[in-house]
Amino acid sequence: MVYSNRLDILRHLTDNSTHSIPPTMPSSPFFHLPLELRRQIYTTFFSTLHLPYPTLTHPLLHTSHQIRSEAQNLFYNNARFSLQTTEHFVNYLSSIPRYTLEQLRHVEVKGYPFPLYPSEGYGSYFTFDFSSVVLLFPGLQLHTLILHDPYHGKNVGEDGWGHDASYNEVGDLIKNGRGWKNLVFKSENDHMMEVVRFTSIDRAGNRNEEVHGRDKQPGTWDRLIKERDGEGEGAGVEMWVCQEGGKREKVDAEVGYKVRGEGWEDVGIEIRVRRGKGADCVQDGKVGCVYDEKLLEIFRRMNWREIKENELLLDGEEDPCRHL
Template identity: 25%
Template sequence: MARTKKKGKAKAKTQNQQIFPQTLSPLLQLPGELRNQIYNCLFASTRLTFGERNTGPITRKIMRPAINSLAILRVCRQINQEARSLWLGEILFSFEVVKNLLDKFSTLPSSTLSQIRNPIGGDDDVFYKLAWALKLLPGMNLDNLTVLGSSGGAIAYDALGGLIKHGNGWRELHFITANSEMLGFAKVRTFMAGPCWRKPQPSTWNDILLRRDGANSGASVTIYRSTQSHSPGTVIDPRTRQIFEQKVPSPKDLEIFGVAEDKQLLAEDEIGKELLVVVKRGHGANIREQDTPPYKSIDDIRQWSHGMTWAEIKHQCIDFSIPMDDDDDYDDDFFAEGYETDEVDDYTRVDDYVWEPFNWMA
């Protein structure tokens, strides 16, 4: 139902309001350098969440940020002018799946996209692989990208391997899984792909990254494993994690490594420990994604999309059952009006995350 304003009451209220000069504001009396530090602290502790979160096998909630997340930008003209160039580089964008990230970011100009520094998102491997999907954002230049990987070991392993081998647009990647299956599953054939055969890690991933960025570039892959089982969030706390490394005694053992599952890692009291893989690109590595062909792999989503926008790709390959009107307006407003099933993102710490109920830890 459309809402109408009661003009008479609104006018009377405005006339009775007492307007104070900006010069009386304690915040605006501080030096500009201190105000910028306050803005940065505020934005660094703020998260904007978007997308559909699965709350059960067939139930979902549409997540949205609190409506007052960026209220400081609406306080007054001076604060808006001072802070509006700071929030994109400090705030944490959170997306339930990659599709939601592309929905928001693909419509942004490169000049805006390049200012974003800290997104977090889930790994959706159903329609496309994460490393290739991100190539549709050639202007992206992130300081940190955090990915909540699938609980399925082979799917998470394949997604992370693709990011290490082909991923661009980020300086540091944090890949988190809800359990330890990613480093303990038996050789398996993945959906619409060849066999997924894990290798000793992080040494194998380190070798791949150093070949990309240079042997002396300082590029690295480090694995952390939680010391507590079935305790979400413990792997991001240095007090409740430890470095993890898989070692192979001999070349003969390497030939059969990963064929069978790692029974010790997947034991009942061990499988529920989270994993965090930190990937750091090398010094001087060019992380900017090229936006013109030729592309380096036949798996690159741009090879077959032939210049289509993300909206066109999504319509043709994912939302093909929904009619598309040529006059559709793809709204890039971060605060689009929600639905009755919306849920406001609630968090205590900005880097808190929630595992979906069926993303269970065995």
């Protein structure tokens, strides 16, 4: 109850804030509290904030210079920033200084593909996935990255390419991902876990089938993160089935997940990845494949504003599977 009353003081200060920042607010009883207690209250208050793009600040920081100096780092450390698309993610992180980027701890984003022409007049474009885009922001060190699957769900033209893209994205982040300590990957259904079959016919009329299987999960992913960070370091991967009404069921790693198949109502899945205690999770910008290098090369030649001005970015959100 005491905390609630003190949080109410913060809300009162927020409600009475203006765009011009006064130097102090000495009349407020809040400033009679010890600094350490004020910091605890800031932390509790900011932990309740879920800020959707483009609203990525809070009126409390504009109430006085004193509050701003005391609370700004705690704001970035504790608020959750909801960047609904990959483009929003790049927009925001490109707009803040390196020091602020290093303070961010909680980000939520829908990881749409990032289709990009390498230069003006170039005849074809490259599609980069979210795990490559994170490389653009060295110094990023999130506590939690919540990544929503863009290739599955209502009003999405799902196909085998999208199933593979989601499944491989999780694997790539587990094997090579940096910039976060905890990853939560959310998908609206379990279709990414299906075996994918592609059929083609060659010039001679022969029918060929290519099969993309699935390992037993989450056991294989769990083994990969433990190999990366150390068996006894607390690293691990869990998989949860999310049903209507908020019911959740943990998947037995030894048994593995079984796709529900036709006739079953779609269930969401959630994959939780935890890095080891001693793991270096800071994004360092090191490339893991040729595509990563291609993306960094584009951004070395042009900044984000120039890329958009030259219309090199395509819309990857309306029909995400089309770009795979």
